Amino acid sequence: MLIRAIGLKLRMAYCERLKSLGLGKLFEISEILPSEDIAALVYLWNPLTIVTCVGFNTTPVENLFIILSLYGACIRVAPLAAFGWVVASHLSLYPTILIIPVILLLGNGPDATPRKLFLMYKKDEADNSSKGRVVNGLSEQKKFSWRPVGLFFVWVLIWTLYTLVLCGIFMRNYGGLSEMFNRTYGFILTVKDLSPNIGVLWYFFAEVFEFFRDFFLIVFHVNILFMILPLAIRLKHRPCFLAFVYMAICSMLKPYPSVGDSALYLALLALFFNELAEMQFSFFLFCGFVGVSLLSPVMHNLWIWRGTGNANFYFATGMAYACFQVCFCTFTGIFVGMYGL
Template sequence: GQVDTILIYIADFIAAMLIRSTGRTLQMARNRSLKSLDLTKSVNNSVNVSAGDTASLIYLWNPWTIITCVGSCTSPIENLMVVIMLHGACSRLAPLAAFGYVMATHLSLYPAILILPVALLLGYGPDTPPTKVFLQKGLSANKIDMSDNGKGTSQKGFGQFSWKPILHFILWVFIWSCYVLSLNSIILNKVGGLQEMFEKTYGFILTVKDLSPNIGVLWYFFAEVFDFFRSFFLIVFNMNIIFMVLPLAIRLKHRPCFLAFVYTAIVAMLKSYPSAGDSALYLGLLGLFANELAEMQFTFFLFFGYIGVSLLSPVMHNLWIWRVSLSLYLYLYLYLSLSLSTHTCCVLLLT
C-alpha cells in the first residue's frame, strides 16, 4: 500500500546518500594516490567533478529507478543492501559491510559474488593505481636521486594488504547470518522451516522454473529448449557468472570498487530474473567513476544508443510477446552490442 511505497522512496534516498558518501571516499583516495605519484599539478589542471554527487543524481533520477518506485518493486531494498555493503567496505566498517552482505545475499543470491571486491576493499582500501605504476615511479625517482629514500618508503607503505579487517568481516558475517537464520527459523517454523525457504528462494532462482516474460532472455531460452538438455544448460548458465569472477578479480584487484561495479553489471545482464532495479543500481555505481569516464571516447554514441534501446523496450516487448516479429532479433543485437561495448570501453579505460 501507501506505506510500502513510502518505504521504497526512503530506501532509494538512503541508497543515493550512501553512494554520494562512497563517491567522496573514492575521490579522496584517488587524489591521495595521484599526489603520492607527484601528479598534483595534473590533478589541479584536469576536470575534477564530484563523482559522489554525480552518482547519487544518476541513481535518483535514473528512469529505471523511477520505474521501480512507481511499480512498488522490492528492488530498491536489495539495492540499498548492496550499497550499504560497498559503503561499509570503502569506509572499512566491517560490521556494516557484513550486515549489507548478509542481507543482500539473503534477499537475492547473486550478490554473494561481491565477497571478493568487499575483501579487497577491506584489505587494500579504496581504488588505487596499479602497483606497477608505483614501482615505475620509484625506479624513476631512484635514477634522478639515489640518495632520496623518502618517496620510496611512502610508496612501499602504500596499498599494503591487511588481514585484520577481513577477519572482522568474516566474524560479523557469521554473527549476522546466525541472527537472520534464527529469525527465519522462528517465523517459518510452522510453514516448512529453513529448508523450504531455501527451496522457494535460492532453488527458484537457480532452476528458472518461472518462464513468465521479463527483460531477460533466459525465460525464452528455457521455454524453447528440450527438457532432456535443461539440466545441462542450467549448469552452463549458472556457472557462466562464476567463471568471470576470478579472472576479473585478478585483473582489477587494484580497483575493488570498480570490480564491484563490473560484477553488478554482469549480474544485471545474466541473472535468471533481471529487473529494472538491477540496471538502476549498476548505472548509479557507474557515476562513481565520472572523472575517468569524462575522457572516454564515443560517449555520445554509447549514451544515446543506450537511451534509444531503453525507449524501444516497450515496443519490442509488444513485438516479441504478441506479434512475434523478426525485428526483435535486431533489438537484441543492438542491446547486447551496446552493453558489451560500453563495459569493454569502461574496463579498458579504468584499468
Template sequence: MEIRHYWSMAVAAVGFRLVLVLFGGDLHLASRPEVSTPLTSLRRLAEGYWLKQVSMSPYSGSMYHGSPLLLSVLGPLTSKRSGGHHSHIYCSLVFVAVDFIAAMLIRSTGRTLQMARNRSLKSLDLTKSVNNSVNVSAGDTASLIYLWNPWTIITCVGSCTSPIENLMVVIMLHGACSRLAPLAAFGYVMATHLSLYPAILILPVALLLGYGPDTPPTKVFLQKGLSANKIDMSDNGKGTSQKGFGQFSWKPILHFILWVFIWSCYVLSLNSIILNKVGGLQEMFEKTYGFILTVKDLSPNIGVLW
C-alpha cells in the same frame, strides 16, 4: 567541489517519482516481466503475506519466492488501500525513500574515494596534480545518475522490491570503500539473502577491504621511496613509511568474514521466527534459492530475462 544546484536536481528526481506514484495512475508496470519478476513482484509478496495471515506457508503453491523478512516489512503495507490510488502506493512511497537513501550513500562513497585518491597523490608528493585535478565531485555525479536513471525510476514505481536490493548492494560497497567490515558484511548478507546474485561481488569487496579504496600500485610507492625516504603522518597521527601504502592486508577480510557469519546467523534466526508454524528454513531455501538456481516457474514468461 559540489555540482551546482545539486540538491535542486536531487529533490526534483524525488518529486518526479512522487508525481508518478501519486498521480500517474496504474502504469501497468507490475505486469511487465522485465520490471517485476517472480522474485521481486509485490503482487506475489501480497499473496504470500495473505497466506501467512491465514496460518499457511507463504511458499504454498508457486507464487512467492522472496524473503520472509520482506513479508514482515512490506506485507502489512500491501493490505492497505488508498482511495483513488493503486493498491501498492504505500510500498511505492517506501521505495522512493529507499532510492533517496541509496543515492546519498553513493554520494558519500564517491567522496570517500575522492579523498583516498587525494591522500594517495599527496603521499607521492604530487600535490600539484591534486590542485590541478578536476574538482567536480564524482559522488554527486553518480548519485544524480542513479536518481535520474530511467530504470531505477521504473523499478521504484513498478511494484517490485528491486530498490531494496539495490540499497543493500550500495550499503555493501559503501562499507567496503570505507573499510567498515561490519557494515559491508551486513550489506553483503542482506543483498545475497534477498536475491543471491550479489554473492559474486565477494571478490571486489575483498579487494576493497584488503587494499583500501583507490590505492595506486605498490610499484609507484616503492619507486618513490627509493628517491626519498620520507615518513608520512596517518590520520591518527602515527608515522608510517611509504612502503606501507598499497600493501594487501588480510585483517579487514578476516574481520569481514566474521561479521558475515554473525549477520548470517542473525538473519536466519529472524527468518526461523517469522516462519514458525507456517513453514521452515528448508522450504524457504527450496522456494527462494532453489527457484533462483533452477527457475522451475516460467510464469510470467521469466525466460525474457535471460
C-alpha cells in the same frame, strides 16, 4: 547519500594516490568534477530508477543493502559491510560474488596503487635548481590489512545465523527453512518461471529440449563464476570498479533481471566519470540504451496486451539490451586496460 559518501571516499583515496606518486599539485590545479554528486544524481534521476519505483519492484531494497555493504567496506567498518552483504545475498543470490570487492576494500581501501614501476621526479633538497633526478622504483604502498577482513567474516557468521534464526521463526508454519531456500535460491537456480522479462534466458529455456535443460542451467550459472577470478586479478587495485563490473555481468546473465539492476551499476560507473570521460563510443551506447528503453515497453504491449506482435519482437529488444550491456562492459574494460586506471 551512501553513493555520494562512497564517491567522497574514492576522491580522497585518489588524492592520496597522487600525493604518494609525487603528483599532489596535479590534483590541486586540475578541474575535476564532483563525481560523487554526479553518481547520486544519475541514480536518483535515472528513468530506470523511477520506473522501478513506480512498478513497486523490490530491487531498490536489494540495491540499498549492496550500497550499504560497499560503503561499510570503504570506511572499513566490518559489521556494517557484513550486514549489507548478508542481507543483499539473502534477498538475491547474485550479490554473493561481491564478497571479493568488499574484502579488497576492507584490506586495501577504496583505491590502491598498482604494483608496477613508476618514473617519479624527486627534487633534490640540496639543490634549488628546477631540474630533478629520475628515480626508478616502486612507490610506497600500504600493506593489505587482514584484521578488518577477519572481523568481516566473523560478523558475516553472526548476521547469517541471526537472519536464519529469524527466518526459521517466521517460516515455522510454512515449511521451514528448506521450503524458503527452495522458493528463493532454488527458484533462481532452476529457472522454473519462463514469464517474459528483459533477460534472454526465458526464451532460450522455452525453446530448449528438456533433455538438455540441466546441462545449460549449469553452463549459464557457471559462466558467471568463470569471470570472477580473472577480473579480480586485473582490478584488484580498484575494488569499486570491480564491483561495478560484477554487477553489470550479473545484470546481463541472471535469469530474472530488472531495470533496477542497470540503474545501480550505471550509478557506480558515474563515480569514475572523470577517469572515463574520454571513453570511445559513449554516445553510441547512450543512444542504444535509450532506444532499447523506448522499444521494450512498445513490443511488450504489442505482444502481451494487444496480441498483434510476436515473441521474437520482444525477445529482440532483450537481445539488443544484453548486447549493449556487453559492449558497455567491454569498452570500459578496454579503456581501463589501456590507461591503467
